[in-house]
Amino acid sequence: MIAIKVKKGYDFKNIAGQPALEAEKPGKPACVAALPEKIPFIKPRLRVEVGDSVKIGSVLFEDRRNPAVRFMSPGGGEIAQINFGPRRIIKEIVIRLAENEAQAEFDALSEKALEQIERDKLVAMLLDGGMWPLIKAFPFRDIADPAAVPPAIFVSLGAKEAFQPAPEVYLNGKKNLFGYGIKILQKLTQNVYAGAAADNPNVLKELRENITHVFKGAYPADDPGVLLYHIKQSSSENRSWYIAGQDVLLLAQFLMTGAYPVERTVAVGGTSAPKKKHFITRIGVPLAHLAPGVNGDVRFTAGGILRGYAASKDGYLGLYETSVTLLPESGEKELFGFARPGFEKPSYSRAFLSFFNTSALPANCNLHGDGRACINCGACAEVCPVDILPQFAFKCVLADEVEESLQHGLLDCVECGLCSYVCPSKVEVCTILKKAKAAYYKETGVK
């Protein structure tokens, strides 16, 4: 195991509402959904209509850019609704679950057969079973190109972001499955790297043979992009692929059983959540199923408070998201807010007395200020895990200096959101960089 030290980043450990490590299995929800809108870059083509009956693992839609990339139904039953948004973007495909859900059948692959199978055949199996979209490619974080062979695949166990599922919970009793998943990835490329946090000795002990890198550092040290940035030797490695730890389990389960896997361990947290713990549930579960009876001004975020999206109360969890966080919106006005000592105001800076407060502090969705011009304080550069100088890079982007922003490492950006978080002028640095990346991708068509 190689030790990696990530010096920059920021730990959100002192924010109240962390999910407990125990896991609960809630009952079966009435509906599940697939959310094509939340899968970046794809152009979905529907393959079902309202009223069709589907099995777990039947095709719901495919990507028009490459129809071989298909997305499967996370439930068996009947298509209840297909909801469109502005410009006919497909927002949700809702499936009403039947009592006994039918399973689509795929070929299983024993561990021995896996060793002998050719790479092309394996790729075809994964594409066929709708598992391919779980593998993503740097630097744009689009779904990997099935025709390419990546220089490396990074596996991220991912728990450094606040309120994400802890690896010891979702890996509990699945050590062999994880090992099998890593073998699948090794078929796809020679170099498979898996990183684990040094402060998590249980996981390190359990998965000893499958972990290649141990990192020390604060959020987002666990991000595969950060790992790539810290170990890459040449620019040929920039087009590596990555996959999340839970998705490795899905891959393994799929090939082992020949059934489309839908199990998901979801962390539910945040001060407004009724039960702050892990739930072993399924892909596409309704948010209200995990956090019932929440009223008032509460924001549901799916996929993390830093990178996730805000969902409505009656929304669903997407394919990639594994956490639901409920935080108060807090649109309150505070008298002389700027002059208060701020013993309970979480902050990266040392400008509040909360610096001395070690207990967990409540966070909310207030912007804590107003948009102002950048004053070049440099806080963003202090936290950027991949050494971008966000305060200069975002100005390059706004000035349309594409070349210069690329030199600044725009494509190394892991979209962690820390730069926007710490900014005292409330500049949307991360959004600006993210949009510039996506625009560059769409314009050049490079993969």
Place this chain on the structure above:
Amino acid sequence: MRIIQNFFDSQRKHFVKGGKWEKYYPIFEATETFFFFPDHVTRTGPHIRDSLDLKRFMSLVILALMPPLFFGIYNAGCQSNLVSGMSPDFFPAFTRGLSIVMPLIIVSYTVGFFWEFLFAVVRKHSISEGFLVTGLLFPLTLPPTLPLWQAAVGISFGVVIGKEIFGGTGRNFLNPALTGRAFIFFAYPGKMSGDTVWTVMASVKAGAADAFSGATPLAVAAVTDAYGSTEAALTKAGFTFSTLFWGRHPGSIGETSAFLCLIGAILLMLLGIASCRIIIGGVLGVLSAGFLLNLAATENSLPFLSLNPAYHLVMGGFAFGITYMATDPVSAPGMNTAKWVYGFLIGSLTVFIRVLNPAYPEGVMLSILFMNVFAPLLDHIEIKAKLRKRIANV
């Protein structure tokens, strides 16, 4: 609290789109956010944001300015009472000081905010908090006898030419308060030349303020004629090291006490508002330049060359300038090494200007403005060097 809230809520309709004072919305916004933290919530990820905002940032600078401000008020009154033959006790001196300093501060804020409001209304953007600091820094750099109309002209120049014509806070490359001071310095040298300092003197007969002028420590040091006797000459003129350090001597309002500026500097560095690289770099710059001049000093050279470098730290406005002016993040460089260089050069240039240039007894203002101009270049060099080390990703 409810009453204030209701007042703003009832007045809001006049200022929003379609209201009769729609154009003046920035003024309403600035006043309201002074009382209430705004209720805006995040619209895109990340969904949570840091509690620090610019209002907090700037109010902490103002907090750190309080020690030099209060001492400046007391000292201006005390010096005035001393030369007018009145009681130098604390209360009479402080009230006298208030009557000298407050008009300058009020003029600075009123005139400055007028320009800020005007530009905000015309450009339709919100009023930035940066001016709260500029408006207080500026009068503290002035001699107490400056006529109010000159202060008004100076702050106007600082805000309009130093900041607003470049696009407002965040886009200015010069420190606005120092730009304003530099303007008065060159336009009206009779009132602030740097070699004499003016103390307000109460004229017994007419009751109108008159003035008395005396040499500043820098001028005393510059005209010493015997080698190695500069410290003695300073002591003879009443400027011992400890007087200069504690600050009970005539000078510009905020600059006299190096001790209180040091407290401000420590506070700002602890809070993470001011860059310790700039401040420490500046002190190192002064000491090494002073030491270098010491090495060059001979019997035949300028006696000022042989002055103990520590004196440069406490004389004139260096302590005030390096703490509050040089650390303005907008006009300082953003890169870490560049900050060291920037601070170091401010310190050493200050000493070189003081000692080697007979035209300007004081060098802090000029060296900070000079380095403000070079800050983008320092950043550029460091960024280029840093980017060269990255593994290209295109």
